[in-house]
Amino acid sequence: MFLDEQVQKLQRRVRNIEQNPRPEFLKCTKLRYQLELERYLHVLEAWKQGKPFAVSDSIDSILQAMGFEAQGYIAWGDRVSNPQKYYDIAINKLGFPDQTCDRTITALGLFLSGEVPIPRLMAARRIPCDPERWSLMAAAKFTGVLFLELARLNNNGDENIRCIADQEAALIEYAEKSVPGIKYDESKLIELMEADQQSLYYLRDTYELRKRVPCPISPQDSFRLMTMPSRYPNPARVVEYSKAYRDEMFERADKGIGGVREEKLRIAWLATGPYGRSTFDLLSKKGVSIPWFHYGRAAHYFGLIRDDLGDEGKYGRKLNPLEEMARFFNTNTWAGPSTDWVDPLIKACRDLKIDAVVDFLQVGCIPTINLKRITAQRLKEELGIPTLDLEGREHFATEAGTINMNKKLEEFIDMCIANKG
Amino acid sequence: MADMEALERELVSLVQGNSPENRRKFALQAKSDGRKVIGLLCTYAPEEVIYAAGMLPWRVTGTWDSNLGKATVYRDMDSCRYCTHALEALLRGQMEFLDGVVDSDWDDDRRRVFDTWVYVSKPAFTATFTAPKSKSEIMERYFCREMAQIISSLEDFSGTRITNDRLWQAVKVYNKTRRLLLRLYELRKRAAPPVTGAEVLGIVTASTVMDKADFNNRLERLLPYIESRVLPHTRAEPRIMVSSDMLDNPRFIEIIEGEGCKVVMDDLDTGSRYFHRLVDENADDPVSAIAHRYCWRPADPVGFNWEEQIQQIIEWARDWRCDGVIELYESFSPARRWRAPFLVRELGRAAIPLTRIARGYDAGGAEQIKTRVGAFLEMLAKTPV
Numbered sequence: 001m002f003l004d005e006q007v008q009k010l011q012r013r014v015r016n017i018e019q020n021p022r023p024e025f026l027k028c029t030k031l032r033y034q035l036e037l038e039r040y041l042h043v044l045e046a047w048k049q050g051k052p053f054a055v056s057d058s059i060d061s062i063l064q065a066m067g068f069e070a071q072g073y074i075a076w077g078d079r080v081s082n083p084q085k086y087y088d089i090a091i092n093k094l095g096f097p098d099q100t101c102d103r104t105i106t107a108l109g110l111f112l113s114g115e116v117p118i119p120r121l122m123a124a125r126r127i128p129c130d131p132e133r134w135s136l137m138a139a140a141k142f143t144g145v146l147f148l149e150l151a152r153l154n155n156n157g158d159e160n161i162r163c164i165a166d167q168e169a170a171l172i173e174y175a176e177k178s179v180p181g182i183k184y185d186e187s188k189l190i191e192l193m194e195a196d197q198q199s200l201y202y203l204r205d206t207y208e209l210r211k212r213v214p215c216p217i218s219p220q221d222s223f224r225l226m227t228m229p230s231r232y233p234n235p236a237r238v239v240e241y242s243k244a245y246r247d248e249m250f251e252r253a254d255k256g257i258g259g260v261r262e263e264k265l266r267i268a269w270l271a272t273g274p275y276g277r278s279t280f281d282l283l284s285k286k287g288v289s290i291p292w293f294h295y296g297r298a299a300h301y302f303g304l305i306r307d308d309l310g311d312e313g314k315y316g317r318k319l320n321p322l323e324e325m326a327r328f329f330n331t332n333t334w335a336g337p338s339t340d341w342v343d344p345l346i347k348a349c350r351d352l353k354i355d356a357v358v359d360f361l362q363v364g365c366i367p368t369i370n371l372k373r374i375t376a377q378r379l380k381e382e383l384g385i386p387t388l389d390l391e392g393r394e395h396f397a398t399e400a401g402t403i404n405m406n407k408k409l410e411e412f413i414d415m416c417i418a419n420k421g
Numbered sequence: 422m423a424d425m426e427a428l429e430r431e432l433v434s435l436v437q438g439n440s441p442e443n444r445r446k447f448a449l450q451a452k453s454d455g456r457k458v459i460g461l462l463c464t465y466a467p468e469e470v471i472y473a474a475g476m477l478p479w480r481v482t483g484t485w486d487s488n489l490g491k492a493t494v495y496r497d498m499d500s501c502r503y504c505t506h507a508l509e510a511l512l513r514g515q516m517e518f519l520d521g522v523v524d525s526d527w528d529d530d531r532r533r534v535f536d537t538w539v540y541v542s543k544p545a546f547t548a549t550f551t552a553p554k555s556k557s558e559i560m561e562r563y564f565c566r567e568m569a570q571i572i573s574s575l576e577d578f579s580g581t582r583i584t585n586d587r588l589w590q591a592v593k594v595y596n597k598t599r600r601l602l603l604r605l606y607e608l609r610k611r612a613a614p615p616v617t618g619a620e621v622l623g624i625v626t627a628s629t630v631m632d633k634a635d636f637n638n639r640l641e642r643l644l645p646y647i648e649s650r651v652l653p654h655t656r657a658e659p660r661i662m663v664s665s666d667m668l669d670n671p672r673f674i675e676i677i678e679g680e681g682c683k684v685v686m687d688d689l690d691t692g693s694r695y696f697h698r699l700v701d702e703n704a705d706d707p708v709s710a711i712a713h714r715y716c717w718r719p720a721d722p723v724g725f726n727w728e729e730q731i732q733q734i735i736e737w738a739r740d741w742r743c744d745g746v747i748e749l750y751e752s753f754s755p756a757r758r759w760r761a762p763f764l765v766r767e768l769g770r771a772a773i774p775l776t777r778i779a780r781g782y783d784a785g786g787a788e789q790i791k792t793r794v795g796a797f798l799e800m801l802a803k804t805p806v
Contacts, residue, residue, distance in 0.1 A: 094762045096758075097758035099499060100758070100759070124725075128529065129529065130528050130723070130755060134756070134760075135759075137725065137727065138759060141727060141763055142762075142763075149725040151551065151555050153551045159563065159566050166559045167557075167559055337549075338533075338536035366497075366500055366501075366528075366529040366530045366533060367529045367533065369500065370496050370497060370500055370504075370530060371533055373537075374495070374537065374540050
């Protein structure tokens with residue numbers, strides 16, 4: 001069963017770190033795994049006790065402030081060890097598409113497998129990332145779970161913030177009416193948002209460090225996404241982890257420790273991290289640092305977009321908590337207009353002395369695939385750096401897929417290193 | 422008799438209004454009359470406000486041939502073919518007359534084609550808006566405000582003030598189009614409809630590239646003739662509804678009808694979904710009235726409301742007494758592919774036979790479609806009534 005597997009996997013990882021510490025990795029990663037472990041154990045216990053779960057791709061904090069237990073969806077799908085089992089459920093048994101982003105299909109298959117709780121409510125934003133919200137919708141429609149939508153809007157501004165906040169308020173009202181025991185607690189939401197913001201500030205501190213040569217962070221650690229305290233049973237401990245992460249990064253930088261043995265190339269990696277260790281090992285072996293991993297939240301997390309909790313500058317007024325959530329919602333640059341995605345990328349590449357870019361194009365990912373030419377052209381024209389279009393999957397059907405992908409990546413790295421002289 | 426022949430020729434001419442040879446003519450005519458032409462990539466664009474600015478709203482149709490050599494530099498072959506064919510037409514210089522482009526955030530791919538459109542052609546006027554896919558008062562209020570922004574941008578661009586009077590005038594013209602098209606669709610409820618499904622698609626899409634007032638005059642003149650028209654099909658032919666998006670080439674419907682059935686209704690954003698629901702002409706404020714119409718028009722697969730979308734198909738199938746539904750989905754339409762298991766389940770529960778057939782945007786692959794339609798019709802013939 002999925003949740004038990006995760007518990008066992010994380011217990012194994014913690015043990016491995018204790019028994020075989022690897023100096024190139026951050027020490028605080030052990031705490032991160034412990035937090036993950038704690039989260040899965042919490043879910044198992046809540047499930048056992050029959051507590052109400054809710055799934056969302058964007059408003060976990062609001063759901064938790066209402067008293068729901070937060071349940072993973074896409075992130076859980078990412079962690080399955082036998083994806084074929086879940087493809088069979090979603091594609092072969094029910095007929096969902098086989099040429100879409102495989103993350104969304106794995107998540108759907110897992111959800112319908114009975115290995116995770118059936119939530120009382122699912123909430124999805126309309127855009128960006130259509131497959132993600134369709135996957136959520138499909139999950140809800142096929143299990144009879146209450147489904148609510150939240151439209152992200154096209155034009156960013158005060159009206160937008162108000163409209164999203166209105167939708168959030170409507171969602172709260174509906175959930176309170178529909179699910180017994182659910183009651184929105186605004187102070188809880190504020191507490192969760194503040195914890196998230198504190199973590200974000202710690203992470204943001206590391207942006208300056210990433211400018212250093214060599215970059216003090218290993219490729220594998222570069223792909224670790226920020227841990228949002230609001231998504232864990234004990235948010236205060238997650239804030240502690242974020243601080244430990246920042247402090248350790250500074251310590252490594254001060255000692256001149258690089259994330260790879262001899263840095264030969266600095267790469268920005270786009271969209272989604274590679275899946276599987278072989279790619280990380282290849283990058284390390286070749287002396288490739290990843291000072292910048294450009295995903296939907298990166299520009300905001302690292303301060304390229306300054307639009308933070310409590311900031312009255314942008315809107316000229318104090319936002320209420322639901323509007324603050326809307327603001328956070330809007331700082332995601334994923335799949336929006338091309339300028340939202342490429343402008344901060346160009347800035348990061350310039351700031352961080354990036355030599356080349358890998359645009360990781362996951363099969364079925366329209367937002368990246370049909371933007372690749374503009375991205376590459378702008379990087380070439382504005383910074384003179386090359387881009388590799390690297391097609392990949394979360395789960396290749398055979399090992400040959402990963403081998404071919406890594407071969408293409410290796411050739412690109414060799415070419416860039418040679419050109420760098 | 423001579424009159425009848427002239428009317429038939431006039432009908433054929435209207436049906437072919439959006440053919441590759443003709444669709445540019447309307448835009449070029451508008452240009453020569455001193456009007457600006459605004460390309461629309463989304464049928465949710467509130468055309469009335471563009472029309473009220475004295476411009477011609479002109480729906481972008483992609484190339485109908487299969488050569489996509491220019492567009493595939495920017496786009497993956499495995500993505501929305503309407504977007505790719507539309508971009509191909511742009512890159513081939515077939516839309517040099519456009520003064521601007523308006524698009525929505527319909528889906529991931531539509532945003533990307535708009536990005537590319539703006540990047541490569543740098544139009545003088547651009548506007549985007551949130552396609553109102555959630556039917557709620559909140560979204561309607563927001564759409565109203567977005568419309569106000571578009572109006573303001575259009576006023577700056579055109580130098581024409583878009584007054585309430587001008588908006589109400591535009592509403593009247595557009596509502597007339599909708600009423601005329603509804604009249605046309607009502608005729609399809611007859612046991613022997615006087616128009617084919619292919620002809621109807623041709624007429625509706627012609628309305629998207631013509632000045633609506635001209636279109637209204639032409640269709641109004643033709644409707645009495647169409648009402649009396651008799652087509653040579655047999656009564657035994659199954660009555661079919663076609664469901665799809667961005668299907669603007671009547672050839673697809675001809676292929677289906679050529680297999681021995683009557684396409685009597687459609688669930689198309691270039692068909693019934695385009696014109697159903699009127700703007701309330703008695704409302705106080707034209708902007709709110711227009712916004713209300715677009716927010717509450719029949720739902721599309723990209724929206725959240727799968728239940729409502731499918732209920733609409735079921736109702737239309739019953740009202741037009743359809744024997745079956747053909748979902749002629751564009752191969753790379755993720756919305757329809759995600760919705761498919763739900764559609765299959767719900768139409769099954771409603772006992773409405775359904776077949777799903779993939780298509781491209783150009784009408785290549787006709788043989789595949791013929792084979793599948795033939796099999797479906799055979800299955801319908803064996804289904805006890």
